[in-house]
Amino acid sequence: MTLELRGITKRFGSFTANDRINLEVRPGEIHALLGENGAGKSTLMNVLYGLYQPEEGEILVDGVPQHFRGPGDAMAAGIGMVHQHFMLVPVFTVAENVMLGHETTKFAGALDLASARAHVRAVADRFGFEVDPDAVVEDLPVGVQQRVEIIKALSRDAKILVFDEPTAVLTPQETDELMQIMRQLRNDGTAIVFITHKLREVREVADRITVIRHGKVVAEASPEDSTNELASLMVGRAVELTVQKGAPKTSEGGLKISDLTIADDTGHIVVDRVSLEVRPGEILAIAGVQGNGQTELASALVGLQQVTSGEITLGGESILGKPVKQIIDAGVAFVPEDRIEEGLVGSFSVAENLMLNRTTDPAFVSGGTVKRAALTEFAEQKIEEYDIRTRGPHSAAGSLSGGNQQKVVIARELSRDLNLLVASQPTRGVDVGSIEFIHTRIVETRDAGVPVVLVSTELDEVSALADRIAVMYKGAVIGIVPGNASRETLGLMMAGETPEGVAA
Numbered sequence: 001m002t003l004e005l006r007g008i009t010k011r012f013g014s015f016t017a018n019d020r021i022n023l024e025v026r027p028g029e030i031h032a033l034l035g036e037n038g039a040g041k042s043t044l045m046n047v048l049y050g051l052y053q054p055e056e057g058e059i060l061v062d063g064v065p066q067h068f069r070g071p072g073d074a075m076a077a078g079i080g081m082v083h084q085h086f087m088l089v090p091v092f093t094v095a096e097n098v099m100l101g102h103e104t105t106k107f108a109g110a111l112d113l114a115s116a117r118a119h120v121r122a123v124a125d126r127f128g129f130e131v132d133p134d135a136v137v138e139d140l141p142v143g144v145q146q147r148v149e150i151i152k153a154l155s156r157d158a159k160i161l162v163f164d165e166p167t168a169v170l171t172p173q174e175t176d177e178l179m180q181i182m183r184q185l186r187n188d189g190t191a192i193v194f195i196t197h198k199l200r201e202v203r204e205v206a207d208r209i210t211v212i213r214h215g216k217v218v219a220e221a222s223p224e225d226s227t228n229e230l231a232s233l234m235v236g237r238a239v240e241l242t243v244q245k246g247a248p249k250t251s252e253g254g255l256k257i258s259d260l261t262i263a264d265d266t267g268h269i270v271v272d273r274v275s276l277e278v279r280p281g282e283i284l285a286i287a288g289v290q291g292n293g294q295t296e297l298a299s300a301l302v303g304l305q306q307v308t309s310g311e312i313t314l315g316g317e318s319i320l321g322k323p324v325k326q327i328i329d330a331g332v333a334f335v336p337e338d339r340i341e342e343g344l345v346g347s348f349s350v351a352e353n354l355m356l357n358r359t360t361d362p363a364f365v366s367g368g369t370v371k372r373a374a375l376t377e378f379a380e381q382k383i384e385e386y387d388i389r390t391r392g393p394h395s396a397a398g399s400l401s402g403g404n405q406q407k408v409v410i411a412r413e414l415s416r417d418l419n420l421l422v423a424s425q426p427t428r429g430v431d432v433g434s435i436e437f438i439h440t441r442i443v444e445t446r447d448a449g450v451p452v453v454l455v456s457t458e459l460d461e462v463s464a465l466a467d468r469i470a471v472m473y474k475g476a477v478i479g480i481v482p483g484n485a486s487r488e489t490l491g492l493m494m495a496g497e498t499p500e501g502v503a504a
Contacts, residue, residue, distance in 0.1 A: 001062055001078055001159040002026055003048075003191055008057035010040075010047055017043040019215045020057070025160065030182055030192045032206035032223075034199075036234050036432065038402050040215040041195045045162050048193075049081050050074045061160070080153025081162040086145050090138035095120050097137055098152050123151045127184050141495075142289060143174030150181065161185060162193045167201060171289055172459060172491035179205045197234070197432070199227040200460070235433040243464040245443045250279040253315050254451040255301070255420055260310035262296050262475075270296045272475035273310070278420075278451040283442070285454040285466035285483070289494050293475035294455045295337060298424040301453065302334040303327045314420055328357050331419030335409055335426045337455070339402075343409040346398025350390050351379035353397045354412045386411040387437065403434035410438055414445060421445050424455040439465060459487055 003025040010018040017040045025031045035041050046052045048059060050068030059066045061077050068074045071081075088097050099116040117133040124131045129147045137145060146166065153161055163182070167175045182192055182205055196202060202209060202223065209221040211233045219233045231239040255278040262271035271293040278284040286294050299305035301312060303324040312320045319327050328334075336342035344353050355364050355375055364375050379393035386407045390400055397408055410426070423442060427435040442465060446452045456462050462469055466483035471493035478493050479502040492499050 001191060003160050004060040006058050008044060008047055009055050010043055010052055011055050017215050021217055023210055025191045025193055027191050028186055028189050029207040030186050030194055030205055032194045032196060032202045032209045034202055034209050034234060035212035036197060039212045041212055042164060045164060045195060075156050078157060078159040080156060080158030081164060082149045082153060082166055083164055086149050088137050088145060088148060093134050093136055094131055094148050095133040097148060098155050119155055120151055123154050143170055143177060160191045164195045171494040172487045173495060199230050231432045239432050239436055243439050243443060248282040248467045250281040254279040256313045258311040261308045262300060262305060263308045270475050274477050276470055278453055280449045280451050281446060282467040283446050283452040283454055283465050285456060285462040285469045286472060287462045287469050287490060288472040290457050292472045294472055298422055298455045301422050302332055331417055333413035333418050333421045335413055335423040337425035337428060339405050339409050344397045344405055348397055349394045350397050350408055351375050351393040353408050354379050354382055357412060382411040382415060403430035406430050410441055414441060418450045421450055421452045427461060459490060
């Protein structure tokens with residue numbers, strides 16, 4: 001089946017998310033849709049899948065115009081989607097998930113699970129998947145859960161498959177396996193749309209590449225193009241992808257975490273006796289698949305997460321159990337992984353967000369009143385220094401793009417004397433150009449003699465920035481390796497294995 005999008009335009013109020021986009025995907029090819037976060041890729045696919053209705057343009061399948069009122073219509077036309085966040089019921093089996101919404105029954109209205117199991121086995125055997133139809137989904141590794149999503153789509157006779165940022169939660173080995181699965185599907189005649197912003201993966205698996213920037217198609221590219229060329233097309237300017245940093249110059253002191261244990265609200269251990277040291281002048285990256293305790297560990301360092309047992313000291317002084325403001329005043333900067341919920345107040349101005357951690361600072365506040373002129377001057381300096389694209393210091397932070405919102409958070413956290421930087425997913429959802437800028441600032445902070453804890457699920461980011469890497473699996477640190485450790489080694493550790501020669 002051939003998919004064609006002609007002149008698709010989608011607006012949200014005065015904002016045009018997709019501007020007259022044309023795209024053709026042929027049978028037996030992997031067509032990558034490459035662009036920065038916020039470029040309009042996912043909006044376009046939501047139009048294709050019937051979740052949004054376009055203001056202009058049309059969708060054609062094998063030359064026949066389609067009018068999708070919802071995902072059901074898209075599926076009936078042979079279009080399937082593998083979502084970044086899996087649409088599975090965790091407590092159901094694989095077979096139950098695959099038949100959900102398309103249940104078949106036998107006598108007395110009983111579900112025909114035997115037929116569903118047979119169907120799962122047939123699809124799995126056809127593509128070499130190792131999937132047990134009777135396995136409960138929540139017990140499966142993330143990579144296998146993704147295969148269940150693919151089987152669900154194929155069981156609806158999908159001839160066109162959309163993969164929306166499919167590697168976001170996978171280990172490197174699982175990513176390699178997914179690439180192989182995509183090639184198998186392509187060779188079987190399936191048309192594949194691969195949405196991503198990861199240049200290495202695009203070059204590895206795509207047959208053709210369409211680059212979208214600010215809602216428009218700006219180029220048709222080739223996987224033979226260099227990563228620098230592709231990055232330039234995405235951003236619209238030359239981008240330096242290599243992080244420039246020398247060997248770390250460390251000193252004594254810094255952050256020490258001893259036997260830290262954290263339990264969630266149900267009593268389940270999410271951080272299991274973690275002990276780490278981060279010296280001034282080095283970056284310790286904490287790597288791992290999302291959901292292995294990294295978020296809770298980072299939050300505990302700034303007092304946002306209750307700790308069950310253990311100790312945290314900074315410069316020899318305990319910070320465990322202290323109020324968040326006291327920890328901030330001790331020189332701890334925190335870049336949270338969710339800037340919308342934890343990093344910014346969207347209705348506040350850029351200037352007001354830049355002083356959120358300094359509300360008692362005499363430079364900005366006198367007698368309980370904000371010194372507006374001083375704050376405006378400070379904000380204008382930071383807007384220029386951090387290249388924050390905004391109409392001005394009094395614009396609402398919520399009106400900025402994701403990358404510029406992140407720059408506001410980074411500017412606020414790094415614009416004072418620091419004794420520790422905790423950066424959790426600092427470049428999540430930002431474009432290649434902003435990543436370049438943020439990485440430079442993190443390295444500058446390290447070179448100023450500050451201990452840096454970097455939490456990231458992006459291995460390219462971890463490898464680029466880290467002096468040492470601690471890998472977490474099921475709440476525990478499975479090992480610590482040098483910053484130049486191979487992707488293969490890190491991938492094994494992220495899956496729970498301790499490679500030979502790595503100290504547990």
